[in-house]
Amino acid sequence: MFLTPAILAGLLAIGLPLWLHRVARANPTRHPFASLMLLEASETQRTAKRTLRYWLLLALRVLLLIVLVLAFAGPLVPPRAVPVVNRDARLHAIVLDTSLSMQYGDRWQRAVDAARDIIDGARPGDQLLLVEAAGRRIQVAHTAVGVNQRDAVRTALGELRPGNERLDYGLLMSTASAWLGTARLPVELHVISDMQQSATPLRFADLEPPAGTRSVFHDMGAEPSSNTFIETVQREGANEVAAHVRTSATTVLKLEAVLVIDGVETARRPLQIGPARLLPGLREGEGNPPPDLLVQARQGDAALANARVLLPLPTLNANTHRMEVRLEPQDALPQDDRHFSILERSNPRVLVVSRSRDADDALYAAAAIGSASAPRLDTEQRPASEIEGRNLQSYAAIVITDMAALSSAAGARIADYVSGGGAALVMLGPGMSEQRSGVLAGLSLRTVVTKPTRVSHVEVSHPALRNADGWQDVHFLRYLRVAPGEQDKVLIGLQDGGPLLIERSVGAGRLLVLTTPLARDWNDFATHPLFVNFMAQTANWLTGAGAATASARVGAVVMTGLTAAQGGQIFDPQGRRVLTLDATANADRLIPEQSGFYEIRTGAGARWLAVNNDIRESNLARMSDQSRQRWLKLERPESPTSVAPDANPATPGRVSIGYWLLLLAMLLAVAQILAANHFLAVRREVPR
Secondary structure, X not given: OEOOHHHHHHHHHHHHHHHHHHHHOOOOOOOOOOOOOOOOOOOHHHHHXXXXXXXXXXXXXXXXXXXXXXXXXXXXXXXXXXXXXXXXXXXXXXXXXXXXXXHOOOHHHHHHHHHHHHHHHOOOOOXXXXXXXXXXXXXXXXXXXXHHHHHHHHHHHHOOOOOOOOOOHHHHHHOXXXXXXXXXXXXXXXXXXXXXXXXXXXXXXXXXXXXXXXXXXXXXXXXXXXXXXXXXXXXXXXOEEEEEEEEOOOOOEEEEEEEEEOOEXXXXXXXXXXXXXEOOXXXXXXXXXXXXXXXXXXXXXXXXXXXXXXXXXXXXXXXXXXXXXXXXOOOOOHHHOEEEEEEEOOOOEEEEEEOOOOOHHXXXXXXXXXXXXXXXXXXXXXXXXXXXXXXXXXXXXXXXXXXXXXXXXXXXXXXXXXXXXXXXXXXXXXXXXXXXXXXXXXOXXXXXXXXXXXXXXXXXXXXXXXXXXXXXXXXXXXXXXXXXXXXXXXXXXXXXXXXXXXXXXXXXXXXXXXXXXXXXXXXXXXXXXHHHHHHXXXXXXXXXXXXXXXXXXXXXXXXXXXXXXOOOEEEOOOOOEOOOHHHHHHOOEEOOOOOEEEEEEEOOEEEEEEEEOOHHHHOOOEOOXXXXXXXXXXXXXXXXXXXXXXXXXXXXOOXXXXXXXXXXXXXXXXXXXXXXXXXXXXXXXXXX
8 A cells, every 4th residue: 555656657767777778789780802811700798787777777776666656645554564763752851940949958969860761761762951940030941862972962961050030830831832843753851840829820730731742740849848948028117127938838937037238237036936737628428519720729738837937127327228138047948038128318319300499399399208207208399491311310200399400311310210220200380392202102192171170080009099088179270182002091080070199110210290280370289288198198109118129039120220332230239340331322211130139230329129039939839739630630632634635645554654765765766876877987998
């Protein structure tokens, strides 16, 4: 039987070499000659021998054509008749979890040993692929190669190290088709991980592997484990910080919390935490609902115990300080026993910008902001003409009472300040024109509405608008009609449908836009008690003065405020440069890979960025057996290969030998070339 029997019609081509050889045979030409007495007798055996050689060349050519036709026709034979090195050849895709939790105890070493066993156990015909997975990157450490190159895969394995990022199994499986490739053997996906519950995605369907992939789990977290870590650190009043600690230990732990500021230990307090209680096992049929496969822990897992310790703050100067809280003694995962944050030990400064230094709107705004007592905000008034040459990075927030008073250069400075992580409240008024760049880019400015109106709704869920009493009493005689952008959010709307207060995201900063100025011929806003409360709450939200000690997270995108034109450099916690010369174009974004303090240097000065590990990596609870079984059930077979309409499907239990026939055809082609060069060479007579 054949896969494509129609190709057998090509056997008719055998007549071509027969015809060529018939033409090539030269008949002797007779010439009249007087006498043969002076000629030697000829040897007729040589003619017969030469004829035999031509028949051999003809046979090689005919056999070559037959083998080629049969190879493309695809003869089907029983599987036992085909020599196969490894009928079950597979691509062993080794995925090594390099997240933070793999640094617990000896998990990493056991993971490397498991990967080596897979590499050593691969059989001839198999292929090996090495992948490291953590954070947002699923990176191929070594491309797919045959087992004859397993030493190169071992070398790449020895260069891998666990990091501080978090692994998301959903991201791993959803990108598997990309890093596995399309033209491949059947895949055996080896997931070498501690199988953390916190690594599962929100949608369980995201764990579905590509078609034809068989998943094999190598659990490195099967042994009993407990971990203690710092969850958060928050300010408690003006003179204390509170560290919130959690543990999964089933015994009482006696620790010490240490406060370090700018590299110097300033306080140490004892801490007792635990034990964590064991979760009861839930079983169906005993009055309990069926367990949720996504969130239900295994029987015997421990719930996390909590503790809180207060650490006194020393007397510090009015500056920015690096604060670290750590636990002693450290446990088997010391990376999460430390928490980093930035401490501002001074009253936040708010810059109020107006058309002139003694403008009424600036006096109103500065007085309202300065009236706040908890926390206290320091205000500074400056005219718009002085903004171009000032260092704006030292201000926690900026309030601009007349946006039209700014020059283009001053507007660009404000835009750089906000996009770099600053905050601002701008008020629109007469003389405003639409801007294609800056903080108002994308905001469509239309006409001035002169019809009196009032407030219709207030977004009371916003931190700056929690007290909405009194807004309906404010008379707005005029305002600038604005069409918000797609990403803008209207916080206060007017009765005629126009927006009064708009929130915008500009780079890493935040911006509020008020569509009316503080002018008596526009509104009576400044004469209401609501105005003082609004300005104080807005400034408090813009500066973040009431927030806890802020920090970023390893693996998360952080807006740095750097631009390619502005220049600057970022240094990691070890003091090494983060940005290379070709990376300055993307300097506005940073994805930290380490915990600690990053330093961001610009022409306007330097500032610190505190980065902590993702606390989800600190919870070592494993996936339940039910969840893993459900994951395995998501596997689906490879879709069948489509067959051409004029081709016959392969008979079950038979395989094609077309590949081997092609190899034979190559050998025959070489043989007939050598034979033709030998037999058909031009023989010249050599005189005796």
